[in-house]
Amino acid sequence: MPLYDYRCANGHTFEARHGFNDPAPACPECGEAHVQRVITSAPGVMQGINASAGKNASKADLQSKWAEETPKLREKLVNKLGEDTVNKYAPTLNTKYD
Numbered sequence: 387m388p389l390y391d392y393r394c395a396n397g398h399t400f401e402a403r404h405g406f407n408d409p410a411p412a413c414p415e416c417g418e419a420h421v422q423r424v425i426t427s428a429p430g431v432m433q434g435i436n437a438s439a440g441k442n443a444s445k446a447d448l449q450s451k452w453a454e455e456t457p458k459l460r461e462k463l464v465n466k467l468g469e470d471t472v473n474k475y476a477p478t479l480n481t482k483y484d
């Protein structure tokens with residue numbers, strides 16, 4: 387099960403492990419049921435890009451980072467899996483970050 391980060395309406399942050407479709411848990415500190423999920427990790431390629439571009443990176447920085455990193459990642463995958471497989475299973479690598 388995935389681990390999620392939450393912040394309650396009173397500012398407490400906590401982690402909870404539960405299924406994707408399960409409702410958000412109440413805050414363990416104060417019992418507040420109004421909690422928001424905090425996105426601390428993005429899946430796949432965006433994680434590396436965000437990490438290397440820094441937290442306060444502008445959209446333009448992210449775009450140039452994407453343009454820089456995506457062809458490299460794609461090349462690695464093509465070497466490993468072949469052109470056809472990459473086109474079939476990772477079509478987003480052929481598109482531009484926008």
Ligand SMILES: [Zn+2]
Nearest residue numbers: 394398413416
């Ligand atoms: Zn709380």
